[in-house]
Structure formats: structure tokens, C-alpha cells
Amino acid sequence: MNDFPIESLPYGVFERNGNxxxxxxxxxxxFDLHAAASARLFDGVCxxxxxxxxxxxxxxxxxxxxxxxxxxxxxxxxxxxxxxEHFVDRAGARMRLPLDVADYVDFYSSEQHARNLGRIFRPxxxxxxxxxxxxxxxxxxxxxxIVVSGTPIARPSGQRKxxxxxxxxxxxxxxxxxxxxxxxxxxxEDIFGLVxxxxxxxxDVQAWEYQPLGPFLGxxxxxxxxxxxxxxxxxVPFAVKPHEQSPQPLPHLRVQEDFSLDIALxxxxxxxxxxxxxxSAVTISRTNARELYWTMSQQLAHVRSNGxxxxxxxxxxxxxxxxxxxxSYGSFIELTWRGAKPLALPSGEARAFLEDGDExxxxxxxxxxxxxxxxxxxRGRVEST
Amino acid sequence: MNDFPIESLPYGVFERNGNxxxxxxxxxxxFDLHAAASARLFDGVCxxxxxxxxxxxxxxxxxxxxxxxxxxxxxxxxxxxxxxEHFVDRAGARMRLPLDVADYVDFYSSEQHARNLGRIFRPxxxxxxxxxxxxxxxxxxxxxxIVVSGTPIARPSGQRKxxxxxxxxxxxxxxxxxxxxxxxxxxxEDIFGLVxxxxxxxxDVQAWEYQPLGPFLGxxxxxxxxxxxxxxxxxVPFAVKPHEQSPQPLPHLRVQEDFSLDIALxxxxxxxxxxxxxxSAVTISRTNARELYWTMSQQLAHVRSNGxxxxxxxxxxxxxxxxxxxxSYGSFIELTWRGAKPLALPSGEARAFLEDGDExxxxxxxxxxxxxxxxxxxRGRVEST
Numbered sequence: 001m002n003d004f005p006i007e008s009l010p011y012g013v014f015e016r017n018g019n020x021x022x023x024x025x026x027x028x029x030x031f032d033l034h035a036a037a038s039a040r041l042f043d044g045v046c047x048x049x050x051x052x053x054x055x056x057x058x059x060x061x062x063x064x065x066x067x068x069x070x071x072x073x074x075x076x077x078x079x080x081x082x083x084x085e086h087f088v089d090r091a092g093a094r095m096r097l098p099l100d101v102a103d104y105v106d107f108y109s110s111e112q113h114a115r116n117l118g119r120i121f122r123p124x125x126x127x128x129x130x131x132x133x134x135x136x137x138x139x140x141x142x143x144x145x146i147v148v149s150g151t152p153i154a155r156p157s158g159q160r161k162x163x164x165x166x167x168x169x170x171x172x173x174x175x176x177x178x179x180x181x182x183x184x185x186x187x188x189e190d191i192f193g194l195v196x197x198x199x200x201x202x203x204d205v206q207a208w209e210y211q212p213l214g215p216f217l218g219x220x221x222x223x224x225x226x227x228x229x230x231x232x233x234x235x236v237p238f239a240v241k242p243h244e245q246s247p248q249p250l251p252h253l254r255v256q257e258d259f260s261l262d263i264a265l266x267x268x269x270x271x272x273x274x275x276x277x278x279x280s281a282v283t284i285s286r287t288n289a290r291e292l293y294w295t296m297s298q299q300l301a302h303v304r305s306n307g308x309x310x311x312x313x314x315x316x317x318x319x320x321x322x323x324x325x326x327x328s329y330g331s332f333i334e335l336t337w338r339g340a341k342p343l344a345l346p347s348g349e350a351r352a353f354l355e356d357g358d359e360x361x362x363x364x365x366x367x368x369x370x371x372x373x374x375x376x377x378x379r380g381r382v383e384s385t
Numbered sequence: 386m387n388d389f390p391i392e393s394l395p396y397g398v399f400e401r402n403g404n405x406x407x408x409x410x411x412x413x414x415x416f417d418l419h420a421a422a423s424a425r426l427f428d429g430v431c432x433x434x435x436x437x438x439x440x441x442x443x444x445x446x447x448x449x450x451x452x453x454x455x456x457x458x459x460x461x462x463x464x465x466x467x468x469x470e471h472f473v474d475r476a477g478a479r480m481r482l483p484l485d486v487a488d489y490v491d492f493y494s495s496e497q498h499a500r501n502l503g504r505i506f507r508p509x510x511x512x513x514x515x516x517x518x519x520x521x522x523x524x525x526x527x528x529x530x531i532v533v534s535g536t537p538i539a540r541p542s543g544q545r546k547x548x549x550x551x552x553x554x555x556x557x558x559x560x561x562x563x564x565x566x567x568x569x570x571x572x573x574e575d576i577f578g579l580v581x582x583x584x585x586x587x588x589d590v591q592a593w594e595y596q597p598l599g600p601f602l603g604x605x606x607x608x609x610x611x612x613x614x615x616x617x618x619x620x621v622p623f624a625v626k627p628h629e630q631s632p633q634p635l636p637h638l639r640v641q642e643d644f645s646l647d648i649a650l651x652x653x654x655x656x657x658x659x660x661x662x663x664x665s666a667v668t669i670s671r672t673n674a675r676e677l678y679w680t681m682s683q684q685l686a687h688v689r690s691n692g693x694x695x696x697x698x699x700x701x702x703x704x705x706x707x708x709x710x711x712x713s714y715g716s717f718i719e720l721t722w723r724g725a726k727p728l729a730l731p732s733g734e735a736r737a738f739l740e741d742g743d744e745x746x747x748x749x750x751x752x753x754x755x756x757x758x759x760x761x762x763x764r765g766r767v768e769s770t
Binding site: 016102104108118121129130131134135137138139140142143144145154156157158159161167168169170202205208209210211212213214215216217218220221222250251252302303305306307308309310311314350385 | 487488493503506514515516519520522523524525526527528529530539541542543544546553554555587590593594595596597598599600601602603605606607632634635636637687688690691692693694695696699770
């Protein structure tokens, strides 16, 4: 199956001769935009500097019209095979972070996830807080610790205090978790494209620190994104009716012709023991981006509603995407109900939270009318501190 | 009085012939580092590109040793008057944001402020949450909306719901506030220098949105910083014993030879009516940075404790600095106790929160043994949306 057909053409940054080159994934290859622009194949389409840059930011800043013409030219060039020197093998390529992330916002837009966490963190109260259905709740995360798929994740240390402990203690997190999310990347006005996001979370640290200013060091140590940014334009065939919303949002959050995206998502887990025994990763959750209550357009409208000007390279993550079925929860804290129901792995091991050596891979894809389009993978292996 | 003696030499970015130049404030002048480096006055000290850059970031990235040698060379050059062409008049200079802010963290490190806000926002509960004395509570703010002193502040709109209202509404904030803070800017390892920070806050928006993920749009519309970054090295004479801490912090937050800074701070307010009548700004609060419970070193140790690598250009703000006396509170919500005790202005006006046309100026300075060193001003005027 071809994950990267000509209808997709996601953008990424890969290494060629030690330099960072922009490219688009096309079948088993990467079309080297740096090489192609240097060979003047984009003359008349855009300034070559947008494509010889070492990150997507200049292209992001160029705006929607340029994104459209660059994409059209890519499709035209690939349709007639522009020459072997403009291609590298995708399997062997070393990928880098595709952009310099400007500001990073993490939303909380799955109702099931918000309900699950409310029940777990505040068992004696109504799980959904009164503001949740009135606006896409979110917070700013740390842009400087966003890493590309494949980067090892050192188990974070932090301060935590269990309810039965008198005083807090400091040490490696005992409740290291993941969050399965989708993120969108913007220019200065519009949505450029989407990536998979793994919002690694130290639940013990988060639980002790988060009041009253929200998550901080329980999240800031690392966030992994997939290397290929799928253009929003490629996802148009997978637009679906947005989630029903009641109460009706206030006028500034009502979006004309709004849409959600039908993107299948899954979490795969492989422990060190599985890996050493040659046992493949096991899928521990299957969900879909259409589960999200708030749409990307509403999230963006919300962020701008106070006068904020977004910047090229801003990343907005959805928040954990959990469906209503327990097999569709997007984090360990939900899947194992804070460790009360550990997952059984094929190796005979049980998992409440992540152990050292565990490798988590998020995957996403769209399928419709014979068109298959992949988000690639968003992978990270936990290492001891 | 000379606000900018040779012992200070704060760094800023100013416009010269339409270009952004790095400079240091010296008396009534700016020593143009771009011009001086181009004239090879820093040869043998550092790469000229660090000083011909349009923001402080390359110098920040160069590290502490280079900061020391550049500062020494500046002092040596200024002691012998390096030539008029290297100076511009400070009063007439248009200042820009001195750095590209990488990540922005806002702490909550004044005990009095945390207690005041706890009493106001959660009147039925213990004002200080159990975690507050165990770690410097903080959150990430929006780096992309940090502006330099003098930038007009458009009144933000937002969603808010008073406790007596059935449903929320959207519109211009009715509780626009300021927060008097100090911020420090880092290289990749060390603290480079300090600025004044005004963390503009829409209290009605904040109150409705902040649970459970913390402040978001109530803060993200704008944060003003002063244009001159005072080197930490210049502040050594003003180091004082840190605030007493009980309980004793955990080992990772114990810092050898730690210090606080004795920096006098004030908030000045001038309404449009005052300005039109030629009435000077009135000082509505006087406080001191030594009031802070958590030190800068502890804040930095906390951020790094989960493995986070800081970046050149990171900004860490203290949180509102409030003293124990009501005249030393660092925000309107505290000074007027959420509007219950409005401030009387010399114009006969009363202020619960900021009105359109109000101009707020934060000031800071150090004084000791005849040495006077200023932070300049951090100013912003509220405009209607």
C-alpha cells in the first residue's frame, strides 16, 4: 500500500550530505525540494529561498496562495518524473524537526478525555467543568522541547506527592504516560497542515503541580511530533460533519461550513522484552479524530478572539483524543484507569504506565474511495534517566 | 541623576536609519554596538556578528564568558570616549523588542500575591494551595505577543461569566488589569539579565477560563517588557539574603550562595483625563523584588529538574510582586480588592480596573552606597478595541 500518494505530498525536513533539506514524501521516496529549487524547477512559482531553507517556516510565512502554487508545481513535476538526482530513498532518510515551533498550544478538545480525567483527578466533583462546553479549553506548552519522531525520551524526574504521603518527594516519574493527539501548524493566518503529536506526560508530577496554573513540568520535558506535515489541502476529501455541540457556542465560535476530519488513529506499544524476543508492537488503542468536540477552526477562532496574532510556525495540538469505548482511550491513565486495570502485553508483562525501554508509536491514516493517505508515525522510546 | 552609569550598561535594540542596532544605554546616550563592532572595536573580544545582529539572541547564545568580555570591552571603550559616530541620543531613540523570545514562563513567586489571589478567587478555601511552598509554581505564556514598552495595548475581548449569570457572554474585558513583575532572560545555561514585565491580565476572562489548565486567553493578548536588559553582573552589588523558606525546600531546590535582589519597584498610572489636564502620573503602588519567596536560581533549577534544556532567549517572569502592605500590591485586583475599594485619582476619577486611555508605567531601580541603577520604564496605554 502506498502511504504517500501524489494526492498527499506531506512536507518534511531530512538530512542530505549533513545538511537539512526540505522535501515531500512521495511513495517510497523523498522529492528533494532543496535540490529541485536549486535546479530552478520552482522558478515562477516562489522564491527559491522558501524551499532551500532548513525548516518550513519561510514557506509557512509565505501564505496560503504560495502553498497552493508550490503544491501544484510539486504534483506537476512528480507526474512527469523530474530526474533521479532530485530523489532520495525515504526509508534510509534521517528526519529532522520540520519547523521551528513558534508558540505551542495544547487544547483539551475531546469530551470523553476531559470527562475521564475529571473523574480520575477530581473523583468527588462533576467531571466536566462548567466552562468546557463553552470554549475550547487550552494552555501554552513548551515549544523548545518539541522533538521529531524517533528522538529518545528520557524519563523525567519531578516532584510528586501521593495523597497518603505527608510531604512531596523528588525522583523519576512513576506514572509516565502518553497522549495521542493531532496538531495543526499555521502560517500567519491559515492552517498549513497537520502532524501526529505525542504529549508525553508525567501524571504524578502533573497531579501535584497543576493547581492553580495548569500543567507545567509534568508536560514540558518533551513533546514528539511526526516528521511529515500533511497539507490541509490533501485532507479535504476526508472532511466530515463536525461533532454536535450543545449548548450552541457563542457567535465568535460559530464557524461557517466547519468540518472535522475522519482520521483513524492508533497507539502501538512494544516493550524491551517484546523487542528482544522479536515480538511486534501491539495496538493498545484505536480512535478517530472525528471524536473531537471542538474543531480546528473553532480552536483558532478562540485563540484569536482576544486580539492575538498567530505566527508562522505556531503549533496547536488537539488534546488527547479518546472515544467513548475504553479501547479507544488516548492515554495510559485512561486505558488503565490510573493503573487500576493494567494492560496485559503479549510478553506476559503488565503495564499501568510506561516502563523504561517501552517504545510508543502513534499512527494515523485516512481512507476513502480507494484513496489512502498516511500520517506516518510518531515514535519515541523511553530511556532511564 | 544618571540612570545608566558605566556600572550598569544595559543592552537594548534601537532603530538607526531604519535598521535595528544593538546598543547599550550609557547616561543620556546609546552606545551603538553595531557601529562599534563594524568599526572593529570588538575585534579580539567576540565575533562582530554577535553585535551586528538585530536582536540579542546570538549574544545570548554565545554564553557567559563572552558576556563578560563584551561588557569589559564596553566599559573600557566608554571610559575613553570612542568617538561621536558610535553614539545616538537615548531620548529620541525608537526602541524595539531586545530579543526574540524563545519560551516564556510566568511564575507565581510572591507569597502575598498568591495569598491575595487565593482569597479573591477561592474565598471559601485556604488561600495558599498545598504545593505552593514546595516549588515555584508557574506556567507557560505566549511568547509571540510579548511587546516592547510603549506599544499600545488594545483592550482584549473574551468570554466571561459572572457567578450570578446563567450563561457566559463575549465582549471587551471589563476587568483589565496589570501585573508588576521582573523577568530574567537566559542564554543556554545562565541568566544574562533582567527586565521589567507587565503581564496584562483580563481578570473576568481569566476567572472563567482558568480551570483546570490555567491562565490562557486572559493573559495571551499582550505582555510588555522594558527595552533595556540590565546585565545580572551589574546587579551583583544589590544581592541580598533570600526570603526565608519554611518548610525547607527539597534538595533539588536548595541553591548554594543563593540571593535575592534589592530592586525598588513602582506602578505609575495616568488617565486620559489627567493627561489632558496636564496632571502627572500618580504612583499607585511601591514594592520591592526582595519580597519574592522563590529566587531566580530556584525557578531555573525547577524548570530544569525534569530534564528541560533552556534556550537562549527564554524569558522567565517572577509573577506579580506584592508586599504585605496594601500599598505594595502589584495588581489592580489586589489594590482595589477586585474593585471593592476603587483607587481615587487626582483627577477625581475612581479606578477599579483599567479604563481606555489609561497609561501604566512600571519603574524599577537599585540604590546603594551612592550607586544608582535604573531599569528604565515599562509603559503601555490602553486603547479601546
